[in-house]
Amino acid sequence: MDQVLLARSLFGTTMAFHIIFATIxxxxxxxxxxxxxxxxxxxxGDYALMAKRWTRGFAVLLGVAIPSGTIAGVQLSLLWPEFMKVVGKVIALPFQIEIFAFLLEALFMSIYVYAADRLSRGMRILSVVLVAFGAVMSAILITNVHAFEGTPTGFKIVNGELVDIHPWEAFFNPSFAVSATHVTVSAYMTGAFVVASMAAYKMLRRGLPQKEYVFHRKALLCGLIVGGIFSALTGLNGHASAQHLYREQPEKLAAAEGLFETTTYAPLTIGGFTDKKTHEVKYGIEIPWALSFLADNRFDTEVKGLNEWPEEDWPPLFIHTLFNAMVGVGMLLLLMSIVGFAWHRLLKRQTFPRWMIWSFFVSGPLSMLGIEFGWIFSCTGRxxxxxxxxxxxxxxATHTGNLGTLFLLFTGVYLMLAVVVVVVLRAYFKRHPLGDDLLTEEDGMHV
Known part of the structure; x- marks a missing residue:
C-alpha cells in the first residue's frame, strides 16, 4: 500500500476510535x-440519580478518551513530521491551552463524583458547569488545529523557512468560529441521543417495573428534547459551514455536490453517486437553485465547478456520499425527536409503541455514524x-517503514479497549442495578 495512504489510514483509524469517546x-x-x-x-430524585449514574459512565469513557487522544498526539509527530514543524512554530497555542481545559474538567469532575452529596446546591451546579466547560473547550481547541489546516493563516513560507509568524492570527483563523460552533452543537446533539438510545434500550425489556419505566422515560424525553434542539442548531450551523466552504474551500463544496461546471442557479443534488467519467451525479435528485442559495443566500449565485481546478487538486469524489449521509442522519434524528415529543407531550401518551422505542434506540448509533461521516468528510474533503x-x-508524510504493522497493532489495541469499555460498564451497572438505586432514593426520601 502507498506510504501516504498507510499513514492516513493509521491516523484515520485512531481518530475514528477516539472521536467516539471524545464526542460523548x-x-x-x-x-x-x-x-x-x-x-x-x-x-x-430521579434526575439526581440520572446525574449520578451518567457521571459514573462518563468517568469510564473518559478513561479511554485520554489514552486514545494521547496516541493521536503521538501519531501526529510520527506520521506527519513536516506538518508538525508548522504546528510547533505556528499553531501550538491550542495544544498548550487544552492542557488547562482538561485539568479544569478533571478537577471538578473529581469534586462532583466524590463530594456531590456534601456540596451546596450552587456548588453542585458550578462543579458540573466547569466540567462541561472544560470538556467543550478541550474539543474546540483541538479541533481548531483541524480548522487551521483548512484555512492556514499567521505565517509565510519563504525558501522553505517559516517566517512572519503570528500565533494568535493562526489561532483565530477564518475557520475558527464555524468549526468551534459545529463541534460544540454536534457533540451536544450526539450526547443527548446516546442518552436517549440507552434509555430506549432499557425500555425494550419485557416486564420492566413501573418505577424503572418512568425513570427511563424521563431520561428518554430529556435526550430527545435536547437532541432535537441541537439537531436543529447543527443544521443551521451546516448552512453557515456551506457558505464558509463557498468562500474558503470552493473545491470541497463542488465535490460535495458533484458539481463539475461553474453554474449560476446551481441545483442541490440529493443522493446518487458522482461519476468521474461522465461528470455527473447518477441517480441523484436535484433541487433547482438550492445550491446557489445555500452558498450565498441568493438563487443566482455563481458556484464554481471542479473543472475550474486541475484534476490533481480535486478532493475525492466520494465525499458527495459522505456529505449526504451526514445531512441525512441529522434530519432523521431531528424527525425522531419531534415524533417522540409530540407523542408524549402533545398526544399525552404515557407509553411508547415498541417500534417507536426501537427507532429511539438506534438514534444513538446513528448520531455516532453522523459524527464519523462528518469527520471523514471534513478531513478527506481537504x-x-x-x-x-x-x-x-x-x-x-513520514518515510518511516513498517506502517502496515503499526496499523494492525493499533487496530488490535482499539478493539481491545472497546471490549474493555463494554465489559467494565456492564459489570459496574450490573453490580449497581437501577432498582436498588431507586429503593435507596425512596428510603432517603422517607428518612
Missing part, C-alpha cells in the same frame, strides 16, 4: 448538567492538502 465526553457533561439543574428546580494550498499531504 463533550455531550454527556451537558446532559448531566441539565438533569442536575432539573433536580435542583423540581426536587425530583485532500490533497494537509495545509490547504500550502502543503500537500504527500509532502508532510
Amino acid at each position: 465526553g463533550v455531550g454527556l457533561p451537558l446532559m448531566i448538567l441539565i438533569v442536575e439543574v432539573l433536580y435542583q428546580l423540581t426536587g425530583d 485532500q490533497p492538502w494537509i495545509l490547504y494550498r500550502v502543503m500537500r499531504t504527500s509532502e508532510a
Whole structure:
C-alpha cells in the first residue's frame, strides 16, 4: 500500500476510535448538567440519580478518551513530521491551552463524583458547569488545529523557512468560529441521543417495573428534547459551514455536490453517486437553485465547478456520499425527536409503541455514524492538502517503514479497549442495578 495512504489510514483509524469517546465526553457533561439543574428546580430524585449514574459512565469513557487522544498526539509527530514543524512554530497555542481545559474538567469532575452529596446546591451546579466547560473547550481547541489546516493563516513560507509568524492570527483563523460552533452543537446533539438510545434500550425489556419505566422515560424525553434542539442548531450551523466552504474551500463544496461546471442557479443534488467519467451525479435528485442559495443566500449565485481546478487538486469524489449521509442522519434524528415529543407531550401518551422505542434506540448509533461521516468528510474533503494550498499531504508524510504493522497493532489495541469499555460498564451497572438505586432514593426520601 502507498506510504501516504498507510499513514492516513493509521491516523484515520485512531481518530475514528477516539472521536467516539471524545464526542460523548463533550455531550454527556451537558446532559448531566441539565438533569442536575432539573433536580435542583423540581426536587425530583430521579434526575439526581440520572446525574449520578451518567457521571459514573462518563468517568469510564473518559478513561479511554485520554489514552486514545494521547496516541493521536503521538501519531501526529510520527506520521506527519513536516506538518508538525508548522504546528510547533505556528499553531501550538491550542495544544498548550487544552492542557488547562482538561485539568479544569478533571478537577471538578473529581469534586462532583466524590463530594456531590456534601456540596451546596450552587456548588453542585458550578462543579458540573466547569466540567462541561472544560470538556467543550478541550474539543474546540483541538479541533481548531483541524480548522487551521483548512484555512492556514499567521505565517509565510519563504525558501522553505517559516517566517512572519503570528500565533494568535493562526489561532483565530477564518475557520475558527464555524468549526468551534459545529463541534460544540454536534457533540451536544450526539450526547443527548446516546442518552436517549440507552434509555430506549432499557425500555425494550419485557416486564420492566413501573418505577424503572418512568425513570427511563424521563431520561428518554430529556435526550430527545435536547437532541432535537441541537439537531436543529447543527443544521443551521451546516448552512453557515456551506457558505464558509463557498468562500474558503470552493473545491470541497463542488465535490460535495458533484458539481463539475461553474453554474449560476446551481441545483442541490440529493443522493446518487458522482461519476468521474461522465461528470455527473447518477441517480441523484436535484433541487433547482438550492445550491446557489445555500452558498450565498441568493438563487443566482455563481458556484464554481471542479473543472475550474486541475484534476490533481480535486478532493475525492466520494465525499458527495459522505456529505449526504451526514445531512441525512441529522434530519432523521431531528424527525425522531419531534415524533417522540409530540407523542408524549402533545398526544399525552404515557407509553411508547415498541417500534417507536426501537427507532429511539438506534438514534444513538446513528448520531455516532453522523459524527464519523462528518469527520471523514471534513478531513478527506481537504485532500490533497494537509495545509490547504500550502502543503500537500504527500509532502508532510513520514518515510518511516513498517506502517502496515503499526496499523494492525493499533487496530488490535482499539478493539481491545472497546471490549474493555463494554465489559467494565456492564459489570459496574450490573453490580449497581437501577432498582436498588431507586429503593435507596425512596428510603432517603422517607428518612
